[in-house]
Amino acid sequence: MQNPGDLELTRRGVLMGSAAAVALTTGPFTEPAHAAAKRQEPILSTVSFTVNGKPRRLELDTRTTLLDALRDHLHVTGPKKGCDHGQCGACTVLVAGRRINACLTLAVMHEGDSVTTIEGLGLPDGLHPMQAAFVKHDGYQCGYCTPGQICSAVAVLDEIKAGIPSHASTDLTTPPQATAAELRERMSGNICRCGAYSNIVDAITEVAGRQA
Amino acid sequence: MRPFTYERARSPAEAAAAAARSQGAKFIAGGTNLLDLMKLEIEAPPHLIDVNGLALDTIEATPDGGLRIGALVRNTDLAADGRVRRDYGLLSRALLAGASGQLRNKATTAGNLLQRTRCPYFYDTAQPCNKRQPGSGCGAIGGFSRQHAVVGGSEACIATHPSDMAVAMRALDATVETVKPDGATRSIPIADFHRLPGDTPHIETALAPGELIVAVTLPKPVGGVQLYRKVRDRASYAFALVSVGAIVQPDGSGRVALGGVAHKPWRIEAAEAEMPRGAKAVAAQLLAGANPTPANAFKLPLVERTLGAVLAEAKG
Ligand SMILES: Cc1cc2nc3c(=O)[nH]c(=O)nc-3n(C[C@H](O)[C@H](O)[C@H](O)COP(=O)(O)OP(=O)(O)OC[C@H]3O[C@@H](n4cnc5c(N)ncnc54)[C@H](O)[C@@H]3O)c2cc1C
Ligand code: SF4
Ligand code: FES
Numbered sequence: 001m002q003n004p005g006d007l008e009l010t011r012r013g014v015l016m017g018s019a020a021a022v023a024l025t026t027g028p029f030t031e032p033a034h035a036a037a038k039r040q041e042p043i044l045s046t047v048s049f050t051v052n053g054k055p056r057r058l059e060l061d062t063r064t065t066l067l068d069a070l071r072d073h074l075h076v077t078g079p080k081k082g083c084d085h086g087q088c089g090a091c092t093v094l095v096a097g098r099r100i101n102a103c104l105t106l107a108v109m110h111e112g113d114s115v116t117t118i119e120g121l122g123l124p125d126g127l128h129p130m131q132a133a134f135v136k137h138d139g140y141q142c143g144y145c146t147p148g149q150i151c152s153a154v155a156v157l158d159e160i161k162a163g164i165p166s167h168a169s170t171d172l173t174t175p176p177q178a179t180a181a182e183l184r185e186r187m188s189g190n191i192c193r194c195g196a197y198s199n200i201v202d203a204i205t206e207v208a209g210r211q212a
Numbered sequence: 213m214r215p216f217t218y219e220r221a222r223s224p225a226e227a228a229a230a231a232a233r234s235q236g237a238k239f240i241a242g243g244t245n246l247l248d249l250m251k252l253e254i255e256a257p258p259h260l261i262d263v264n265g266l267a268l269d270t271i272e273a274t275p276d277g278g279l280r281i282g283a284l285v286r287n288t289d290l291a292a293d294g295r296v297r298r299d300y301g302l303l304s305r306a307l308l309a310g311a312s313g314q315l316r317n318k319a320t321t322a323g324n325l326l327q328r329t330r331c332p333y334f335y336d337t338a339q340p341c342n343k344r345q346p347g348s349g350c351g352a353i354g355g356f357s358r359q360h361a362v363v364g365g366s367e368a369c370i371a372t373h374p375s376d377m378a379v380a381m382r383a384l385d386a387t388v389e390t391v392k393p394d395g396a397t398r399s400i401p402i403a404d405f406h407r408l409p410g411d412t413p414h415i416e417t418a419l420a421p422g423e424l425i426v427a428v429t430l431p432k433p434v435g436g437v438q439l440y441r442k443v444r445d446r447a448s449y450a451f452a453l454v455s456v457g458a459i460v461q462p463d464g465s466g467r468v469a470l471g472g473v474a475h476k477p478w479r480i481e482a483a484e485a486e487m488p489r490g491a492k493a494v495a496a497q498l499l500a501g502a503n504p505t506p507a508n509a510f511k512l513p514l515v516e517r518t519l520g521a522v523l524a525e526a527k528g
């Protein structure tokens with residue numbers, strides 16, 4: 001809680017809190033019972049995990065999601081908040097190599113975990129092959145969904161390699177292949193409002209081919 | 213979200229004891245349903261017990277030739293298990309038809325069974341909902357009810373159970389194994405696990421407060437062609453309007469369970485005697501006494517046709 005971003009957040013929190021308090025005190029002198037419950041103090045807890053290889057230790061409100069811990073506390077802003085409800089995939093990160101929605105998991109549940117975000121896959125001076133393929137195939141327009149798409153795409157190829165079946169697999173007992181139908185189904189948890197889907201499939205297909 | 217205290221349990225006994233200590237506490241596994249609901253303050257537990265450290269994440273063979281699936285086995289891992297793919301294809305297929313790759317990586321066997329309805333009025337805290345706030349009324353009855361139940365509903369609630377996995381578990385005759393806060397254990401047949409809404413739609417399962425699911429067991433494989441067909445508004449990453457899970461034997465006999473039509477996975481064993489006579493006869497029995505709304509009456513022919521397609525596919 002010592003960097004400027006945190007202060008900013010705290011200020012915003014305080015402002016919201018005081019607005020609520022003003023609203024309450026303009027009414028009768030006694031507060032409704034639920035108002036007291038609503039103004040409960042935050043409860044803090046500590047957690048340690050690594051982010052893109054760097055050990056991190058945080059003291060957080062237990063309510064903090066992994067996504068908010070990354071973005072607002074650690075300023076790792078690659079993972080995006082699209083919906084905050086598991087419905088869009090913009091927040092996709094890799095935890096111990098597996099893709100998850102960072103918005104639907106609490107930071108305190110990740111003690112000892114290793115978290116990889118888009119920044120950990122590659123930076124402009126050393127792109128991950130999947131990042132380079134997205135650039136080459138124009139796999140985005142506004143780019144908001146892209147960090148999630150790329151993290152997901154990297155995990156999808158690992159899942160196919162590990163033999164994990166999908167809804168598009170016609171036979172459950174033979175190893176799945178990186179066909180367009182498989183890639184579309186496996187990438188369905190990543191919504192792209194700009195509709196870059198066909199270029200995204202092209203980018204992943206190229207990387208899958210290169211890996212094979 | 214309301215503030216809450218948080219602890220990590222290390223054993224089922226510790227988790228059960230923690231639940232006994234703290235009124236209104238909730239277990240958290242994958243968190244993909246509970247956190248969603250906590251953000252909307254539909255759930256507001258004062259205390260969370262993280263069960264991810266309980267080592268209930270293995271799938272083991274049972275002495276009678278079945279499988280014992282730990283409560284924390286992730287949906288991805290359950291669907292990908294070689295024994296499940298070979299002997300319980302219906303379960304793999306149903307799991308893979310649900311949610312997204314990211315969500316299945318977190319979602320657990322127990323959490324999936326206990327996920328709550330996706331009724332839009334349940335999700336909107338400005339609307340009446342007997343399930344969220346007993347006695348407040350039901351916004352869906354007379355409202356937007358396209359996705360709601362056509363069988364087994366009540367005047368209090370016409371919500372559906374959203375799980376795909378649970379439909380397969382019902383057809384496969386799974387058993388839910390639990391431990392209560394006082395340490396007592398029990399086995400609940402899946403048929404008795406989920407409840408119909410009646411006049412207490414907020415009570416959704418046979419679990420007592422603080423009761424922990426430790427495993428779900430499957431009896432020995434029954435063979436047959438195992439299929440799961442899900443009909444939804446888009447091809448992936450959407451809940452079922454109607455789904456059909458079926459196990460069809462070479463002689464045409466078998467089992468059928470439906471999703472998207474009731475407050476629980478819908479199976480009527482008596483209807484299965486009609487299987488050799490075809491989809492129309494089976495659907496008629498499964499949907500006997502149906503009470504659809506004008507907005508969801510389309511589910512009745514949709515069930516029959518989806519079942520017809522599944523039985524045709526099973527014949528090959
Ligand atoms: C966008 C989106 C789309 C989805 N689409 C689908 C879909 O198409 N089909 C489908 O079937 N599902 C779908 N889901 C739901 C998903 O399958 C569930 O959220 C998931 O299975 C819940 O599992 P979990 O481990 O994350 O549960 P949690 O959120 O951790 O817990 C859910 C409930 O179970 C309780 N609980 C957890 N473990 C135990 C235990 N061991 N003992 C007792 N109680 C326990 C918790 O207290 C809580 O009440 C979707 C979800 C989202 C967000
Ligand atoms: S159908 Fe059930 S969950 Fe939906 S509003 Fe009515 S009572 Fe609530
Ligand atoms: S922000 Fe997490 S899925 Fe949309």
Ligand code: FES
Nearest residue numbers: 141143192193194
């Ligand atoms: S590139 Fe704009 S949302 Fe996908």
